[in-house]
Amino acid sequence: MELPDVRIERTENLVPKRLCIIGAGPAGLAALKIILDTPQYQSGAWVPVAYETRDQVGGVWLPALSTADDLPFSPLYDSLTTNLPHPVMAYTSFPFPPETPVFPPARVVETYLKSYAKMSNLLPHIQLNTSVDTVERLTDGQGQWKVKLSSEQIEVFDFLIVCNGHYRVPRYPEIPGLESWRASNHAMHSAWYRRPTHEYGDKVLVIGAGPSGLDISSEMAENGVTIIHSIRENRSEDLGNIKRRGSVVEFKDNGVVLFEDGTVEEGISFCIIATGYETTFPFLPEPAIIRNTLPPPIPPIPQSLYNSTFHVFPLAKHIFPLGYTNPNIAFLGLLVRVAPFPLLEAQARATVHVFANPSTLDYTREAVDIMSRYANLSSELASEDPLMIAQVWHRFTDYEQFDYRDSLYEFSDASTQEGITGIEGRIVVPDWEKKMYDAKGVLRQFWIYLEKEGLAEVWLRGVGKGGIHEWVELLERMLRDASKNGGESVKEDTLDADKSKL
Template identity: 80%
Template sequence: MELPDVQVDSVEISPPKRLCIIGAGSAGLATLKIVLDTPQYKSGAWIPVVYEARDQVGGVWLPASPTADDPPLTPLYDSLTTNLPHPVMAYTSFPFPPETPVFPRAHVVEAYLKSYAQTFSLLPHIQFKVSVDAVERLSDGQGQWKVKLSTGQITVFDFLVVCNGHYRVPRYPEIPGVASWRASNKAIHSAWYRHPTDNYGKTVLVIGAGPSGLDISSEMAEYGTTIIHSIRGGPLEDLGNIKRRGSVVEFKNNGVVLFEDGTIEKGVSFCILATGYKTAFPFLPDPTIIRNVLPPSIPPIPVSLYNSTFHVFPLAKHIFPLEYKNPNIAFLGLLVRVAPFPLLEAQARATVHVFANPSTLDFTREAVDIMSRFAKFSSELGSEDPLLIAQAWHRFTDYEQFNYRDDLYEFADASTQEGTTGIEGRIIVPDWEKKMYVAKGVLRQFWVYLEKEGLAEEWVKGVGKGGMHEWVELLERMLREARNDDGESVKGETIDADKSKL
C-alpha cells in the first residue's frame, strides 16, 4: 500500500553561536560560569570554549617559577596575602570556605578558584595548554572572529571575550641609568621577586608604593636588609631599617642613586622595580582591531580602538568597543582599585546580555558617558594630556565601583526589558561590603596583629558555617577591636586613615 504524500513545512534552525573566552583566570572563569547560566547555553544556542595557555585554572594566582619564562607567567611572590578581606573579595555566587583566614595567602585563593571551577562544572569547557596566538576579524559582513591557536588549529567564533589578565608585561620607569643597572643585573622588575635573599645585597632600593612595593619593602626589612623605599611624593623619613624617599631621578655608577629633592644614597646593592604592568594583547596584532598607541584627545571620540598600555579606549561600560555597532567582543577586568571577583561577575552578566541583545547597548548614551568622564578627569587633573587621562581612566575611586556594579546588574536584568532574553534578576551591593572595602587597611593591619599574637585561628574558628552573616559579624567585631574611641590606632600601631581607603 502506498502512503500518501505529506507536505512538510520547512523549519529553519539557526546554527549555534560559538563563544571564545581567552584565559581561565578569575575573569575567564566568571565569564564561563555566567555563560553556562544563560538560557542561550541551556537551549544549545551558544557553545562556549575557554583557551588557557597553562595547565590549570587560576591565572595570576597559579604559581610559576620566575626563571622559566621571560617575563614570568605570574608575579606571585611566596608571601603574598590578599589586601582585601575575602568576604569582600569573593564571587557573589561562591563564598570562601568556613574558617578561611580573613586575609588568605595566595595558595588559598588558588584553591578557591579551582573549587569554583569544579563546583560549577567549568572544566569540561576549558582547553588547557592551548594559547590563542592570533585573532582576526572577518570581513564577511558578520564580523566573526578567526582564532588561530598554538595547536595550529584555526576556528571561527561569533563572540570573543578577552580575559587574559594584565599582570604579565612589566612596566619599566623611564629613569636615566635604569637600563644600565638592569643590563648589569643590579635591577629587576618585581615580577621576578619571590622572597628575600642575600643575593640582593645589604642595601636594596624598592621603587613603587603599590601593594607589591609595600609588601616587598616590609618583608625584606624584616629579613634584615636595609631598604630604601622610593615613593612618588612620599615623605622623607626613616622607620627602622626602611628609609622612605621620593622619586628617583637618576641611577648612577657604583651604587649611587639620586632622588628628586637632591638627596643622594650611596652603596645601593640592588633595585627592585615594583612599577606595575602594561595592558597587552599580543594575540591582537592587527591595528584595525586595536592600535597600540595613546588615543588622541577628545572630542571627537575616535572611531578606532586604542591600547595605551594604561587603558583601552573608547569602551562602552569599560567593556565594549564603541566602534562595533553589533558588539561581539568584550574586554573584562581592566579596572583597577576594585574588588575584582564580584566586579568580574557583573561585567560577565553585562557581556552575555549585550551579546544576546545587542540593541540594548545605547551607543549615544555611552558616548556621552565617555565624554563626561573625560571632562571630569580633565578638570581634576587640570590637563587634557592623553597620558595623564589614560593613567586614570580605569581607576575607580570611593564608591564608584559599587555604583558601577549595581548599574551593570540593572542594565543586564532581562526581566525588566521587553523583547530581551537572558538571565533575569539582579544583585545589589550590600552596605556592609562597601564599609569593609573602605576599611580594608584597618582590617588587614588588625589581622596581622592577630596572626603575630597567635590569635587568628581562634577568631575564625567555626565562622561561615552558618552563612555569610557570620563573616559580616566577624568583620564588624574586628573593626570595633581595631579602633580606639577616636578610631586612630590598632593595638598601639598608627593607622593612616587615607591609606586604609586605597
C-alpha cells in the same frame, strides 16, 4: 545564594553561536560561569570554550617559577596575601569556605578559584595548555572571529571575550641610568621577586608604593636588609630599616642613586622595580583590530580602538569597543583599584546581555558617558594630556566601583525589559561590603596582629558555616576591637580571654 532565574526556550534546527574566552583566570572563569547561567546556553543556542595557556586555571593566582631568562606567567611572591578581606573580594555566587583566613594567602585563593571552576562545572569547557596566538575579524557576514591556536588549529567564533589578564608584562619607569643597572643585573622588576635573599645585598632600593612595593619593602626589612623605599610623595623619613625617599631622578655608577629632593644614597646593592604592568593583547593585530598607542584627544571620539598600555579606549561601559556596531567582542577586567571578582561577574552579566540583545547597547548614551568622564577627569587633573587621562581612565575612586556594579546588573536584568531573553534579576552591592572595603587597611593590620598573637584560629572558629552574615559579624567585631583604646588593637583582658581558648 539562589541561582538566577532564566527564561529558557529550546531552539530547534539552529546552528549554535560559538563563544571564545581568552584566558581561564578570574575573569575567564567568571565569564564562563555566567554564560552557563544563560537561557541561550541551556537551550543549546550558545557553545562556549575557554582557552588557557597554562596547565591549570587560576591566572595570576597560579604560581609560576621565576627564572632569569623567561618572563614569569605570574608575579606571585611566596608571602603574598590578599589586601582585601575575602568576603569582599569573593564571587557573589561562591563564598570562600568557612574558617578561611580573613586575608588569605595566595595558595588559598588559587584553591578557591579551582573549586569555583569545579563546582560550577566549568572544566569541560576549558582547553588547557592552549593559547590564542592570533585573532582576525572576518569582514563578511556578522564579523565573526577567526582564531588561530597554539596547536595550529583554526576556529571561527561568533563572540570573543578577552580575559587575558594584565599582570605579566612589566612596566619600567623612564629614569636615566636604569637600563645600565638592569643590563649589569643590579636591577629587576618585581615580577621576578619571590622571597628575600642575600643575593640582593644589604642595601636595596625598592621603587613603587603599591601593594607589592610595600610588601617587598616590609618583608626584606624584617630580614635585616636596609631598604631605600622610593615613593612619589617627595618626603624623606626613616622607619627602622626602611628609609622613605621621593622619586628617583638618576641611577649613577657604583650604587649611587639621586632623588628628586637632591638626596643621594650610596652603596645600594640592588634595585627592585615595583611599578606595575602594561596592558597588552599580543594576539590582536595592529592596526586591524587595535592601535597600540595613545588615542588622540577628544572630541571627536575615535572609531578605532586604542591600547595605550594604561587603558583601552573607547569602550562602552569599560567593556565594549564603541566603534563596533555589532557588539560581539568584550574586554573584561581592565578596571583597577576595585574588588575584582564580583565586579568581573557583573561585567560578564552585561556582556552576555549585550551579546544576546545587541540593541540594548545605546551607542549615543555611551558616547555621552565617555565624553563626560573625559571632561571630568580633565578637570580633576587640571590637564587634557592624553597620557595623564589614560593613566586614570580605568581607575575608580570612592564608591564608583559599587555604583558601576549596580548599574551593570540593572542594565542586564532581563525581567525588566520586554522582549528580552536573558538572566533575570540583579544583585545590589550591600552596605556592609562598601564599609569593609573602606576599612580594608585597618582590617588587614588587625588581622596581621591576630596572626602574630596566635589568635586568628580562635576568631575564625566556625565562622561561615551559617552563612555570609557570620563573616559580616566577624568583620564588624574586628573593626570594633581595632578601634579600642584610641586605636590600639585590643585590651589585655580580651587577649587573655582569647588565648585561654587555644
